[in-house]
Amino acid sequence: MTALSARPTPAPTRRPGRVRTKVGAYVALTKPRIIELLLVTTVPAMMLAAEGWPSWRLLAATLVGGTLAAGAANVFNCYYDRDIDRLMHRTQRRPLPMGLVSPREALTFGIVLSVTSIALLAATTTLLAAALAAGAIFYYAVLYTVVAKRHTRRSTELGGVPGAAPVLIGWAAVTGSLDWPAVVFFAVVFCWQMPHFWALAMRFREDYARAGVPMLPVVAPALSVGRQTVVWTWVTVAVSLTLWPLSVEQGIAWIYTVSAAVLGAWFVLEAHKLLRRIARGENTRPMQLFHISISYLALLSVAIIVDVFI
Incomplete structure (x- = not known):
C-alpha cells in the first residue's frame, strides 16, 4: 500500500488539444473557404493554357x-483588421480577436507563407507566375486592406484585382506569358466579385457600419446598390460570352457557350429579383444571390474544363 501510494500520479496533459487548437487557429487565419473559391478558377485557366x-x-x-499565396494575403488582412474584427459579429471569433494567435505570430506566419509561396512558384512553375503571386499578395495586403477598405466605397472594385489573380497565375504557370483568353477569364472573375460581395455586405450591413467600413451597401441607398449589382451581373455575363470566340484554339466550343448563356441567365434573373425586392421594400434576402453567385462561378469553371476535355 505504501509503495502504491508513493507512486506519483501522472498530471493530466492538454498539450495535444492545445496544439490542435493552435494549428486550427493558424489555418483559420488563411480563410480556407475563400481560398477554395479562388482556386476554382485556377484549374480551368491552366487547362485553357495547356x-x-x-x-x-x-x-x-x-x-x-x-x-499559400492566397493564405498569406488573408493572414495579413486578418492582422491589420484585428481591431475592427472585434466589432463585427461575423468576424469577432477569428483567431486574433479571440486571442488564439498573437499579432506578432500572425505577422510572422504571413511573411513565411509569402516567401514560401513565391519561392515554390518560381522554382516549380515560371517566374511570371511567381511575380503575379507576389503582386497579388502586396495588392490585397496593402492597396486593398490598408489603403482602400476603410477609406472608399469603391473598395470592392479595387479589391477585385487580387481576387481574380489566380486566373493569371494559373495561365502564366503553364505558358510563362499571358494571352487574351486569360485576360477575358480574369475580367469575368473580376466583374463577378461585385454582385457576389455586395450581396454579402447587404446581409452584414450593420456589422460593416459598426466597424466604420464604408462598403457600398453601408453608404449608398439600397436601391442604388441593387441597380449597380444588376449592372455588374450583366457585365459579368456579357464578358463570359466573349471567352468563346477568343478561346477556340484552346478548345472552347458549344458546351461552354451554352453553359455560359444558361448560367448567366440564372445569375441575371436572381440579381433582378433582388432589385425588385429592394424596390418593393420586401425582405431582400441578399444571401440568395450570394450563394447563387458561388454556384455560377463554380459551374462556369466546370464548363470550361469539360469543353477543353471534349
Missing part, C-alpha cells in the same frame, strides 16, 4: 503555391 490537362506535377505545384 489546351488540355497540364502535368500533375505542374498542377500540384501551382495549386499549392497559389494556396
